[in-house]
Amino acid sequence: MISLIQRVTEASVRVDGEVVGAIGPGLLALVAVQPGDDEARIARMAERLLGYRVFADAAGRMNRSLADTGGGLLLVSQFTLAADTRSGMRPSFTSAASPEDGRRGFDRLVELCRARHPVVETGRFGAHMVISLVNDGPVTFQLQS
Secondary structure, rough: OOEEEEEEEEEEEOOEEEEEEOOEEEEEEEEEEEOOHHHHHHHHHHHHHHHHEEEEEOOEEEEEEEHHHHEEEEEEEOOOHHOEEOOOOEEEEEOOOOOOHHHHHHHHHHHHHHOOOOEEOOOOOOOOOEEEEEEEEEEEEEEEE
């Protein structure tokens, strides 16, 4: 499982012009499910999303997590993160999970995060989405489990 996280002051996702998920300060996480992403890997990603320390403490150091700040988490499925771009001029998606497995893995990640955090929003799996965000920092990290 791969997640590209961005610390944001706000973020939203639209489908067909309708806002389907939005947060204020927190994390936008673009998530790709890969073959072999079992319960342990999905649980580890949930733990990392909520516990990764990317928010400033009183001294201005990145020592606080999303769980510490209570900020929002916007989860958006994005299989293109799993693309193999090492050669050629077109990405290969053989390292991404099938749509069925991707949906199951993503839904399980959402479930685990919602069980542990009060503000979890999502995009719409498989839909064409338009994402708006204001990156705070900028702060962007790639997490893998």
